[in-house]
Amino acid sequence: MSKNIEAKDLNIYYGSFRAVEGVNMSIKKKTVTALIGPSGCGKSTFLRSINRMHEVIAGAYVEGKLELDGQDLYGAGMDPVIVRRQIGMVFQRPNPFPTMSIYDNVIAGMKLNNKRASRKEFDETVERSLRGANLWNEVKDRLDKPGSGLSGGQQQRLCIARAIAVQPDVLLMDEPCSALDPISTLAIEDLINELKNDYTIVIVTHNMQQAARVSDYTGFFNIEGTGKPGKLVEMDETKTIFSQPTQKATEDYVSGRFG
Protein backbone atom coordinates (compact mmCIF):
# COMPACT_ATOMS: atom_id res chain seq x y z
CA MET A 1 0.00 0.00 0.00
CA SER A 2 2.62 2.48 1.06
CA LYS A 3 4.66 4.31 -1.58
CA ASN A 4 7.79 6.46 -2.02
CA ILE A 5 7.59 10.16 -2.87
CA GLU A 6 10.17 11.96 -4.95
CA ALA A 7 10.20 15.75 -5.46
CA LYS A 8 12.47 17.15 -8.18
CA ASP A 9 13.17 20.89 -8.50
CA LEU A 10 9.78 21.78 -7.19
CA ASN A 11 8.80 25.46 -7.32
CA ILE A 12 5.48 26.43 -5.81
CA TYR A 13 3.65 29.65 -6.58
CA TYR A 14 0.74 31.73 -5.33
CA GLY A 15 0.00 33.74 -8.46
CA SER A 16 3.24 35.53 -9.24
CA PHE A 17 4.66 34.98 -5.76
CA ARG A 18 7.13 32.10 -5.57
CA ALA A 19 6.53 30.70 -2.09
CA VAL A 20 8.80 27.64 -2.27
CA GLU A 21 11.82 27.13 -4.49
CA GLY A 22 13.89 24.24 -5.73
CA VAL A 23 12.82 21.44 -3.43
CA ASN A 24 14.48 18.08 -4.03
CA MET A 25 13.33 15.48 -1.59
CA SER A 26 13.02 11.71 -1.34
CA ILE A 27 10.54 10.30 1.09
CA LYS A 28 10.83 6.58 1.75
CA LYS A 29 7.81 4.37 2.14
CA LYS A 30 6.71 3.30 5.61
CA THR A 31 8.64 6.06 7.28
CA VAL A 32 7.62 9.20 9.11
CA THR A 33 9.11 12.38 7.73
CA ALA A 34 8.84 15.58 9.76
CA LEU A 35 8.99 19.01 8.13
CA ILE A 36 10.20 21.77 10.42
CA GLY A 37 11.10 25.41 9.98
CA PRO A 38 10.10 28.94 10.97
CA SER A 39 6.64 30.28 10.25
CA GLY A 40 6.03 31.27 6.65
CA CYS A 41 8.85 29.17 5.19
CA GLY A 42 6.47 27.12 3.07
CA LYS A 43 6.02 23.84 4.96
CA SER A 44 2.26 23.82 4.53
CA THR A 45 2.59 24.96 0.95
CA PHE A 46 4.95 22.11 0.13
CA LEU A 47 2.80 19.57 1.98
CA ARG A 48 -0.32 20.67 0.11
CA SER A 49 1.48 20.40 -3.20
CA ILE A 50 2.01 16.69 -2.55
CA ASN A 51 -1.69 15.84 -2.81
CA ARG A 52 -2.44 18.67 -5.23
CA MET A 53 -4.49 20.57 -2.68
CA HIS A 54 -2.28 23.58 -3.36
CA GLU A 55 -4.01 24.31 -6.64
CA VAL A 56 -7.49 24.72 -5.13
CA ILE A 57 -6.36 28.23 -4.19
CA ALA A 58 -7.09 30.62 -7.05
CA GLY A 59 -3.96 31.37 -9.07
CA ALA A 60 -1.79 28.83 -7.29
CA TYR A 61 0.35 26.41 -9.30
CA VAL A 62 3.39 24.17 -9.17
CA GLU A 63 6.46 23.73 -11.38
CA GLY A 64 8.76 20.73 -11.40
CA LYS A 65 8.21 17.06 -10.86
CA LEU A 66 6.57 15.11 -8.09
CA GLU A 67 6.48 11.34 -8.30
CA LEU A 68 4.65 8.71 -6.32
CA ASP A 69 6.53 5.45 -6.93
CA GLY A 70 7.53 6.79 -10.33
CA GLN A 71 4.03 7.97 -11.24
CA ASP A 72 4.14 11.65 -12.21
CA LEU A 73 1.54 13.36 -10.02
CA TYR A 74 1.60 16.53 -12.08
CA GLY A 75 1.78 14.73 -15.42
CA ALA A 76 -0.54 15.61 -18.25
CA GLY A 77 -3.84 13.84 -17.89
CA MET A 78 -3.35 13.19 -14.17
CA ASP A 79 -6.61 14.03 -12.40
CA PRO A 80 -6.04 15.76 -9.03
CA VAL A 81 -9.08 13.93 -7.71
CA ILE A 82 -7.30 10.61 -8.30
CA VAL A 83 -4.15 11.91 -6.62
CA ARG A 84 -6.10 12.96 -3.54
CA ARG A 85 -7.71 9.56 -3.26
CA GLN A 86 -4.22 8.02 -2.97
CA ILE A 87 -2.80 10.64 -0.64
CA GLY A 88 -4.82 11.40 2.46
CA MET A 89 -4.56 14.58 4.48
CA VAL A 90 -5.18 15.65 8.06
CA PHE A 91 -5.48 19.37 8.69
CA GLN A 92 -4.29 21.62 11.47
CA ARG A 93 -7.79 22.26 12.78
CA PRO A 94 -9.98 19.18 13.17
CA ASN A 95 -12.61 19.35 10.44
CA PRO A 96 -15.10 16.51 10.60
CA PHE A 97 -18.20 17.23 8.54
CA PRO A 98 -20.59 18.79 11.05
CA THR A 99 -23.69 17.68 9.18
CA MET A 100 -22.68 14.01 9.23
CA SER A 101 -22.69 11.44 11.98
CA ILE A 102 -19.45 9.89 13.19
CA TYR A 103 -20.22 6.83 11.08
CA ASP A 104 -20.88 8.84 7.92
CA ASN A 105 -17.75 10.89 8.48
CA VAL A 106 -15.59 7.79 8.46
CA ILE A 107 -17.09 6.39 5.26
CA ALA A 108 -17.31 9.76 3.48
CA GLY A 109 -14.23 9.07 1.37
CA MET A 110 -15.19 5.46 0.74
CA LYS A 111 -18.58 6.52 -0.58
CA LEU A 112 -16.80 8.67 -3.16
CA ASN A 113 -14.66 5.79 -4.35
CA ASN A 114 -17.04 2.94 -4.14
CA LYS A 115 -20.69 3.77 -3.90
CA ARG A 116 -21.79 0.16 -4.27
CA ALA A 117 -20.34 -1.14 -1.00
CA SER A 118 -22.69 -3.14 1.20
CA ARG A 119 -23.76 -2.16 4.67
CA LYS A 120 -21.50 -4.88 6.03
CA GLU A 121 -18.45 -3.52 4.21
CA PHE A 122 -19.21 -0.04 5.52
CA ASP A 123 -19.56 -1.39 9.06
CA GLU A 124 -16.25 -3.19 8.78
CA THR A 125 -14.49 -0.13 7.41
CA VAL A 126 -15.86 2.05 10.18
CA GLU A 127 -14.68 -0.33 12.88
CA ARG A 128 -11.27 -0.93 11.29
CA SER A 129 -10.63 2.79 10.73
CA LEU A 130 -11.81 3.89 14.14
CA ARG A 131 -9.72 1.16 15.77
CA GLY A 132 -6.81 2.27 13.61
CA ALA A 133 -7.26 5.79 14.89
CA ASN A 134 -7.58 4.60 18.52
CA LEU A 135 -11.06 6.04 18.73
CA TRP A 136 -13.27 2.96 18.54
CA ASN A 137 -13.75 2.40 22.26
CA GLU A 138 -14.67 6.02 22.87
CA VAL A 139 -17.32 6.31 20.17
CA LYS A 140 -18.61 2.82 19.40
CA ASP A 141 -21.85 3.49 21.29
CA ARG A 142 -22.62 6.76 19.55
CA LEU A 143 -21.71 6.28 15.92
CA ASP A 144 -24.92 7.97 14.83
CA LYS A 145 -24.18 11.17 16.74
CA PRO A 146 -22.68 14.19 14.99
CA GLY A 147 -18.90 14.26 14.73
CA SER A 148 -18.83 17.84 15.90
CA GLY A 149 -20.00 16.67 19.34
CA LEU A 150 -16.61 15.10 20.09
CA SER A 151 -13.70 16.73 21.91
CA GLY A 152 -11.00 18.40 19.82
CA GLY A 153 -8.61 15.47 20.20
CA GLN A 154 -11.34 12.98 19.36
CA GLN A 155 -12.34 15.03 16.34
CA GLN A 156 -8.76 15.00 15.11
CA ARG A 157 -8.60 11.23 15.50
CA LEU A 158 -11.92 11.01 13.67
CA CYS A 159 -10.30 12.95 10.84
CA ILE A 160 -7.42 10.49 10.85
CA ALA A 161 -9.91 7.62 10.75
CA ARG A 162 -11.65 9.30 7.83
CA ALA A 163 -8.34 9.67 6.01
CA ILE A 164 -7.21 6.06 6.55
CA ALA A 165 -10.64 4.58 5.79
CA VAL A 166 -9.82 4.68 2.09
CA GLN A 167 -6.41 3.05 2.71
CA PRO A 168 -4.31 5.71 1.00
CA ASP A 169 -0.65 5.24 0.07
CA VAL A 170 0.47 8.34 1.90
CA LEU A 171 -0.83 10.31 4.85
CA LEU A 172 -0.06 14.03 5.09
CA MET A 173 -0.51 15.85 8.40
CA ASP A 174 -0.23 19.60 8.82
CA GLU A 175 0.41 20.38 12.48
CA PRO A 176 -2.19 17.81 13.53
CA CYS A 177 -1.62 18.39 17.25
CA SER A 178 -1.33 22.15 17.43
CA ALA A 179 -4.93 22.58 18.58
CA LEU A 180 -4.77 19.73 21.10
CA ASP A 181 -3.93 19.20 24.75
CA PRO A 182 -0.80 17.19 25.74
CA ILE A 183 -2.70 13.96 26.35
CA SER A 184 -4.48 14.03 23.01
CA THR A 185 -1.15 14.93 21.44
CA LEU A 186 0.48 11.85 22.93
CA ALA A 187 -2.41 9.72 21.73
CA ILE A 188 -1.88 10.97 18.20
CA GLU A 189 1.88 10.53 18.36
CA ASP A 190 1.39 6.91 19.45
CA LEU A 191 -1.02 6.52 16.61
CA ILE A 192 1.51 7.87 14.10
CA ASN A 193 3.99 5.30 15.33
CA GLU A 194 1.50 2.53 14.60
CA LEU A 195 0.35 3.95 11.29
CA LYS A 196 3.84 4.00 9.81
CA ASN A 197 3.68 0.22 9.58
CA ASP A 198 1.17 0.69 6.78
CA TYR A 199 1.56 4.21 5.47
CA THR A 200 4.11 6.74 4.34
CA ILE A 201 3.61 9.69 6.66
CA VAL A 202 4.68 13.30 6.21
CA ILE A 203 4.02 15.58 9.17
CA VAL A 204 4.54 19.31 9.60
CA THR A 205 5.25 20.35 13.16
CA HIS A 206 6.51 23.31 15.15
CA ASN A 207 7.26 21.10 18.09
CA MET A 208 10.90 19.92 18.04
CA GLN A 209 10.30 17.25 20.65
CA GLN A 210 7.46 15.95 18.60
CA ALA A 211 9.59 15.80 15.47
CA ALA A 212 12.29 13.99 17.45
CA ARG A 213 9.77 11.58 18.98
CA VAL A 214 7.77 10.53 15.96
CA SER A 215 9.89 10.93 12.85
CA ASP A 216 12.56 8.85 11.14
CA TYR A 217 13.61 11.66 8.79
CA THR A 218 13.44 15.40 9.19
CA GLY A 219 13.50 18.15 6.58
CA PHE A 220 14.35 21.68 7.61
CA PHE A 221 12.85 24.52 5.57
CA ASN A 222 14.05 28.08 5.91
CA ILE A 223 13.39 31.49 4.45
CA GLU A 224 15.95 34.24 3.98
CA GLY A 225 13.52 37.12 4.48
CA THR A 226 9.95 38.17 3.91
CA GLY A 227 8.95 38.01 0.27
CA LYS A 228 11.73 35.52 -0.48
CA PRO A 229 10.88 31.93 -1.34
CA GLY A 230 11.27 29.19 1.25
CA LYS A 231 13.84 26.46 0.59
CA LEU A 232 14.60 23.01 1.84
CA VAL A 233 17.88 23.61 3.66
CA GLU A 234 18.68 20.13 4.77
CA MET A 235 17.12 16.73 5.08
CA ASP A 236 18.48 13.71 6.88
CA GLU A 237 17.74 11.12 9.50
CA THR A 238 16.07 12.78 12.42
CA LYS A 239 18.83 11.93 14.89
CA THR A 240 21.42 13.44 12.55
CA ILE A 241 19.42 16.66 12.11
CA PHE A 242 19.06 17.04 15.83
CA SER A 243 22.62 16.08 16.80
CA GLN A 244 25.01 16.98 13.99
CA PRO A 245 23.37 18.85 11.12
CA THR A 246 25.67 19.98 8.32
CA GLN A 247 24.13 23.45 7.99
CA LYS A 248 24.57 26.18 10.56
CA ALA A 249 20.98 27.43 10.05
CA THR A 250 19.65 23.99 10.92
CA GLU A 251 21.75 23.78 14.02
CA ASP A 252 20.60 27.24 15.16
CA TYR A 253 16.99 26.37 14.55
CA VAL A 254 16.88 22.99 16.28
CA SER A 255 18.81 24.33 19.24
CA GLY A 256 16.48 27.29 19.53
CA ARG A 257 18.89 29.98 18.29
CA PHE A 258 17.49 32.01 15.40
CA GLY A 259 18.99 34.47 13.02
Next chain:
Amino acid sequence: MTTTEVTPTPRTARPVTQLGDRVFAGSAKGAGILILVVLAGVAAFLLTEAFPALVAPASELPGEHNLAVYIWPLLFGTLLSALIALVIATPLAICVALFISHYAPRRIAQGLGYLVDLLAAVPSIVYGLWGVGVLAPASVGLMTWLNDYLGWIPLFAGPVSATGRTMLVAGLVLAVMILPIITAVAREVFLQAPRLHEEAALALGATRWEMIKMAVLPFGRSGLISGAMLGLGRALGETMAVAIVLSVSGVVTFNLVSSGNPSSIAANIALQFPEASGLGVNVLIASGLVLFLVTLAVNMLARYIVNRRSEFSGAN
Protein backbone atom coordinates in the same frame (compact mmCIF):
# COMPACT_ATOMS: atom_id res chain seq x y z
CA MET B 1 -35.22 46.09 36.76
CA THR B 2 -38.45 45.69 38.68
CA THR B 3 -37.38 42.49 40.43
CA THR B 4 -34.67 44.30 42.37
CA GLU B 5 -37.25 46.78 43.63
CA VAL B 6 -39.79 44.19 44.68
CA THR B 7 -37.48 41.76 46.47
CA PRO B 8 -35.54 43.52 49.21
CA THR B 9 -32.16 41.88 48.60
CA PRO B 10 -29.71 44.69 48.14
CA ARG B 11 -26.74 42.35 47.99
CA THR B 12 -27.67 40.90 44.61
CA ALA B 13 -25.59 43.47 42.85
CA ARG B 14 -26.57 44.21 39.29
CA PRO B 15 -23.90 43.26 36.77
CA VAL B 16 -22.03 46.32 35.59
CA THR B 17 -23.15 47.22 32.08
CA GLN B 18 -21.95 49.90 29.73
CA LEU B 19 -24.32 52.66 28.66
CA GLY B 20 -23.98 51.57 25.03
CA ASP B 21 -24.99 48.02 25.92
CA ARG B 22 -28.03 49.23 27.81
CA VAL B 23 -29.12 51.50 24.97
CA PHE B 24 -28.73 48.70 22.48
CA ALA B 25 -30.51 46.14 24.66
CA GLY B 26 -33.32 48.62 25.25
CA SER B 27 -33.82 49.45 21.59
CA ALA B 28 -33.63 45.80 20.57
CA LYS B 29 -36.27 44.94 23.13
CA GLY B 30 -38.37 47.90 21.98
CA ALA B 31 -38.18 46.76 18.37
CA GLY B 32 -39.17 43.24 19.37
CA ILE B 33 -42.18 44.50 21.32
CA LEU B 34 -43.17 46.80 18.47
CA ILE B 35 -43.26 43.87 16.06
CA LEU B 36 -45.48 41.91 18.44
CA VAL B 37 -47.81 44.89 18.85
CA VAL B 38 -48.12 45.40 15.10
CA LEU B 39 -48.75 41.69 14.56
CA ALA B 40 -51.39 41.62 17.29
CA GLY B 41 -52.98 44.73 15.78
CA VAL B 42 -53.19 43.14 12.34
CA ALA B 43 -54.63 39.94 13.76
CA ALA B 44 -57.18 41.87 15.80
CA PHE B 45 -58.23 43.90 12.78
CA LEU B 46 -58.64 40.79 10.64
CA LEU B 47 -60.63 38.99 13.33
CA THR B 48 -63.03 41.84 14.12
CA GLU B 49 -63.63 42.70 10.48
CA ALA B 50 -64.02 39.07 9.43
CA PHE B 51 -66.33 38.28 12.31
CA PRO B 52 -69.62 39.46 10.70
CA ALA B 53 -68.93 37.26 7.68
CA LEU B 54 -68.09 34.29 9.88
CA VAL B 55 -71.41 34.42 11.77
CA ALA B 56 -73.73 35.57 8.99
CA PRO B 57 -76.09 32.92 7.52
CA ALA B 58 -75.19 31.79 4.02
CA SER B 59 -78.28 33.41 2.53
CA GLU B 60 -77.08 36.90 3.45
CA LEU B 61 -73.64 36.51 1.92
CA PRO B 62 -72.96 37.77 -1.60
CA GLY B 63 -73.57 34.92 -4.07
CA GLU B 64 -75.64 33.26 -1.37
CA HIS B 65 -73.22 30.51 -0.62
CA ASN B 66 -71.43 29.36 2.44
CA LEU B 67 -68.24 31.25 3.36
CA ALA B 68 -66.12 28.11 3.05
CA VAL B 69 -67.50 27.44 -0.42
CA TYR B 70 -66.52 30.98 -1.37
CA ILE B 71 -63.00 30.90 0.08
CA TRP B 72 -61.97 27.33 -0.76
CA PRO B 73 -61.36 27.85 -4.51
CA LEU B 74 -59.41 31.01 -3.72
CA LEU B 75 -57.30 29.20 -1.14
CA PHE B 76 -56.76 26.38 -3.58
CA GLY B 77 -55.69 28.80 -6.32
CA THR B 78 -53.36 30.58 -3.91
CA LEU B 79 -51.67 27.38 -2.79
CA LEU B 80 -51.46 25.90 -6.27
CA SER B 81 -49.93 28.97 -7.92
CA ALA B 82 -47.46 29.44 -5.05
CA LEU B 83 -46.52 25.75 -5.13
CA ILE B 84 -45.87 25.82 -8.87
CA ALA B 85 -43.71 28.90 -8.38
CA LEU B 86 -41.77 27.24 -5.57
CA VAL B 87 -41.23 23.98 -7.44
CA ILE B 88 -39.87 25.84 -10.45
CA ALA B 89 -37.91 28.57 -8.67
CA THR B 90 -36.12 26.64 -5.93
CA PRO B 91 -33.98 24.28 -8.03
CA LEU B 92 -33.24 27.10 -10.44
CA ALA B 93 -32.25 29.42 -7.61
CA ILE B 94 -29.98 26.77 -6.11
CA CYS B 95 -28.23 26.27 -9.44
CA VAL B 96 -27.78 29.98 -10.05
CA ALA B 97 -26.54 30.53 -6.51
CA LEU B 98 -24.09 27.63 -6.76
CA PHE B 99 -22.83 28.92 -10.06
CA ILE B 100 -22.25 32.34 -8.54
CA SER B 101 -20.66 31.03 -5.34
CA HIS B 102 -18.61 28.07 -6.57
CA TYR B 103 -18.25 27.88 -10.32
CA ALA B 104 -18.10 31.28 -12.01
CA PRO B 105 -14.88 33.31 -12.16
CA ARG B 106 -15.09 36.10 -9.62
CA ARG B 107 -15.82 38.93 -12.04
CA ILE B 108 -18.63 37.12 -13.83
CA ALA B 109 -20.02 35.97 -10.49
CA GLN B 110 -20.26 39.53 -9.25
CA GLY B 111 -22.03 40.78 -12.35
CA LEU B 112 -24.45 37.91 -12.24
CA GLY B 113 -25.14 38.61 -8.59
CA TYR B 114 -26.07 42.21 -9.36
CA LEU B 115 -28.27 41.06 -12.21
CA VAL B 116 -30.24 38.73 -9.96
CA ASP B 117 -30.60 41.48 -7.36
CA LEU B 118 -31.91 43.72 -10.11
CA LEU B 119 -34.68 41.20 -10.84
CA ALA B 120 -35.86 41.72 -7.28
CA ALA B 121 -36.19 45.45 -7.88
CA VAL B 122 -38.72 45.09 -10.71
CA PRO B 123 -42.21 46.08 -9.45
CA SER B 124 -44.71 43.25 -9.44
CA ILE B 125 -47.12 45.11 -11.73
CA VAL B 126 -44.42 45.06 -14.39
CA TYR B 127 -44.11 41.31 -14.01
CA GLY B 128 -47.87 41.08 -14.37
CA LEU B 129 -47.84 43.08 -17.59
CA TRP B 130 -44.91 41.08 -18.92
CA GLY B 131 -46.72 37.87 -18.00
CA VAL B 132 -49.92 38.72 -19.81
CA GLY B 133 -48.30 40.56 -22.72
CA VAL B 134 -45.30 38.36 -23.48
CA LEU B 135 -45.09 35.16 -21.51
CA ALA B 136 -48.75 34.10 -21.87
CA PRO B 137 -48.92 34.21 -25.68
CA ALA B 138 -45.37 32.84 -25.94
CA SER B 139 -46.14 29.79 -23.83
CA VAL B 140 -49.22 28.67 -25.72
CA GLY B 141 -46.99 26.52 -27.91
CA LEU B 142 -45.31 24.92 -24.92
CA MET B 143 -48.63 24.21 -23.28
CA THR B 144 -50.03 22.70 -26.47
CA TRP B 145 -46.98 20.44 -26.61
CA LEU B 146 -47.45 19.44 -22.97
CA ASN B 147 -51.08 18.71 -23.66
CA ASP B 148 -50.29 16.67 -26.79
CA TYR B 149 -47.63 14.47 -25.29
CA LEU B 150 -48.31 14.54 -21.54
CA GLY B 151 -52.06 15.05 -21.71
CA TRP B 152 -52.64 11.82 -19.78
CA ILE B 153 -51.28 13.59 -16.71
CA PRO B 154 -54.25 15.49 -15.20
CA LEU B 155 -52.03 18.57 -14.84
CA PHE B 156 -51.91 19.00 -18.61
CA ALA B 157 -55.37 17.65 -19.49
CA GLY B 158 -56.41 20.78 -21.41
CA PRO B 159 -58.19 22.03 -23.43
CA VAL B 160 -55.34 24.45 -23.84
CA SER B 161 -56.20 28.10 -23.32
CA ALA B 162 -55.84 30.15 -26.50
CA THR B 163 -54.69 33.24 -24.62
CA GLY B 164 -52.19 31.43 -22.42
CA ARG B 165 -53.57 33.07 -19.28
CA THR B 166 -53.35 29.83 -17.32
CA MET B 167 -52.36 28.63 -13.89
CA LEU B 168 -49.05 27.39 -15.30
CA VAL B 169 -48.16 30.84 -16.66
CA ALA B 170 -49.23 32.51 -13.42
CA GLY B 171 -46.98 30.08 -11.57
CA LEU B 172 -44.13 30.83 -13.98
CA VAL B 173 -44.49 34.57 -13.46
CA LEU B 174 -44.50 34.03 -9.71
CA ALA B 175 -41.44 31.81 -10.05
CA VAL B 176 -39.54 34.60 -11.80
CA MET B 177 -40.64 36.98 -9.07
CA ILE B 178 -39.45 34.84 -6.17
CA LEU B 179 -36.28 33.66 -7.91
CA PRO B 180 -34.15 36.63 -6.78
CA ILE B 181 -34.96 36.37 -3.10
CA ILE B 182 -34.31 32.62 -2.97
CA THR B 183 -31.14 33.01 -5.02
CA ALA B 184 -29.85 35.82 -2.83
CA VAL B 185 -30.38 33.82 0.36
CA ALA B 186 -28.92 30.66 -1.18
CA ARG B 187 -25.86 32.51 -2.46
CA GLU B 188 -25.20 33.98 0.98
CA VAL B 189 -25.38 30.62 2.74
CA PHE B 190 -23.28 28.90 0.08
CA LEU B 191 -20.58 31.54 0.38
CA GLN B 192 -20.52 30.97 4.13
CA ALA B 193 -19.83 27.26 3.82
CA PRO B 194 -16.61 26.84 5.81
CA ARG B 195 -13.44 26.59 3.72
CA LEU B 196 -12.24 24.04 6.26
CA HIS B 197 -14.95 21.56 5.35
CA GLU B 198 -14.72 22.21 1.63
CA GLU B 199 -11.03 21.39 1.80
CA ALA B 200 -11.76 18.30 3.88
CA ALA B 201 -14.01 17.04 1.11
CA LEU B 202 -11.55 17.89 -1.66
CA ALA B 203 -8.70 16.23 0.22
CA LEU B 204 -10.75 13.02 0.35
CA GLY B 205 -10.79 13.07 -3.43
CA ALA B 206 -14.18 14.66 -3.99
CA THR B 207 -14.86 16.31 -7.32
CA ARG B 208 -16.21 19.82 -7.13
CA TRP B 209 -19.80 18.65 -7.34
CA GLU B 210 -19.18 15.96 -4.71
CA MET B 211 -17.57 18.58 -2.50
CA ILE B 212 -20.68 20.72 -2.87
CA LYS B 213 -22.88 17.78 -1.94
CA MET B 214 -20.75 16.93 1.10
CA ALA B 215 -19.82 20.29 2.52
CA VAL B 216 -21.86 23.08 0.96
CA LEU B 217 -25.44 21.89 0.50
CA PRO B 218 -25.82 20.24 3.92
CA PHE B 219 -24.34 23.31 5.54
CA GLY B 220 -26.73 25.58 3.67
CA ARG B 221 -29.79 23.40 4.21
CA SER B 222 -31.55 25.45 6.86
CA GLY B 223 -30.69 28.68 5.06
CA LEU B 224 -32.13 27.24 1.87
CA ILE B 225 -35.36 26.33 3.60
CA SER B 226 -35.65 29.84 5.01
CA GLY B 227 -35.02 31.29 1.56
CA ALA B 228 -37.61 29.04 -0.04
CA MET B 229 -40.13 29.97 2.64
CA LEU B 230 -39.48 33.66 2.10
CA GLY B 231 -40.16 33.07 -1.58
CA LEU B 232 -43.25 31.04 -0.81
CA GLY B 233 -44.51 33.81 1.45
CA ARG B 234 -44.09 36.29 -1.35
CA ALA B 235 -45.81 34.01 -3.86
CA LEU B 236 -48.75 33.39 -1.51
CA GLY B 237 -49.34 37.08 -0.98
CA GLU B 238 -48.62 38.26 -4.51
CA THR B 239 -51.52 40.25 -5.86
CA MET B 240 -51.03 42.14 -9.07
CA ALA B 241 -49.19 39.57 -11.17
CA VAL B 242 -51.83 36.91 -10.54
CA ALA B 243 -54.71 39.36 -10.89
CA ILE B 244 -53.49 40.44 -14.31
CA VAL B 245 -52.33 37.12 -15.69
CA LEU B 246 -54.89 34.58 -14.61
CA SER B 247 -58.18 34.10 -16.42
CA VAL B 248 -60.55 33.13 -13.67
CA SER B 249 -63.66 30.97 -13.53
CA GLY B 250 -63.59 29.87 -9.94
CA VAL B 251 -63.32 26.13 -10.54
CA VAL B 252 -61.13 23.98 -8.38
CA THR B 253 -58.90 22.01 -10.71
CA PHE B 254 -55.35 20.74 -11.06
CA ASN B 255 -55.56 21.35 -14.80
CA LEU B 256 -52.77 23.88 -15.28
CA VAL B 257 -53.15 24.67 -18.98
CA SER B 258 -56.85 25.50 -19.47
CA SER B 259 -58.60 28.85 -19.31
CA GLY B 260 -60.77 27.92 -16.31
CA ASN B 261 -58.81 28.61 -13.14
CA PRO B 262 -59.41 29.45 -9.51
CA SER B 263 -58.22 32.92 -8.53
CA SER B 264 -55.92 33.52 -5.57
CA ILE B 265 -56.98 35.16 -2.33
CA ALA B 266 -54.84 38.25 -2.74
CA ALA B 267 -55.74 38.76 -6.40
CA ASN B 268 -59.41 38.26 -5.63
CA ILE B 269 -59.33 40.87 -2.88
CA ALA B 270 -57.65 43.36 -5.18
CA LEU B 271 -60.17 42.76 -7.96
CA GLN B 272 -63.32 42.66 -5.81
CA PHE B 273 -62.59 45.24 -3.15
CA PRO B 274 -63.50 48.38 -5.15
CA GLU B 275 -67.03 47.13 -5.76
CA ALA B 276 -67.58 45.38 -2.47
CA SER B 277 -69.91 46.78 0.15
CA GLY B 278 -71.52 45.69 3.38
CA LEU B 279 -70.99 42.04 4.16
CA GLY B 280 -68.99 41.66 0.95
CA VAL B 281 -66.14 43.59 2.54
CA ASN B 282 -66.24 41.32 5.58
CA VAL B 283 -66.13 38.26 3.36
CA LEU B 284 -63.02 39.55 1.59
CA ILE B 285 -61.36 40.30 4.90
CA ALA B 286 -62.25 36.82 6.10
CA SER B 287 -60.41 35.44 3.08
CA GLY B 288 -57.50 37.70 4.06
CA LEU B 289 -57.57 36.16 7.50
CA VAL B 290 -57.25 32.72 5.93
CA LEU B 291 -54.24 33.90 3.91
CA PHE B 292 -52.69 35.30 7.08
CA LEU B 293 -53.13 31.96 8.85
CA VAL B 294 -51.72 30.00 5.91
CA THR B 295 -48.64 32.20 5.74
CA LEU B 296 -48.18 31.87 9.49
CA ALA B 297 -48.45 28.09 9.24
CA VAL B 298 -45.91 27.99 6.38
CA ASN B 299 -43.41 29.94 8.44
CA MET B 300 -43.91 27.81 11.52
CA LEU B 301 -43.46 24.69 9.45
CA ALA B 302 -40.21 26.09 8.07
CA ARG B 303 -38.96 26.80 11.60
CA TYR B 304 -39.85 23.29 12.62
CA ILE B 305 -37.95 21.78 9.69
CA VAL B 306 -34.93 23.97 10.34
CA ASN B 307 -34.84 23.12 14.05
CA ARG B 308 -35.43 19.42 13.70
CA ARG B 309 -31.87 18.70 12.65
CA SER B 310 -30.11 21.64 14.24
CA GLU B 311 -27.89 19.18 16.12
CA PHE B 312 -26.22 18.45 12.79
CA SER B 313 -26.26 22.01 11.50
CA GLY B 314 -22.62 22.79 12.20
CA ALA B 315 -23.56 25.71 14.42
CA ASN B 316 -22.08 23.95 17.44
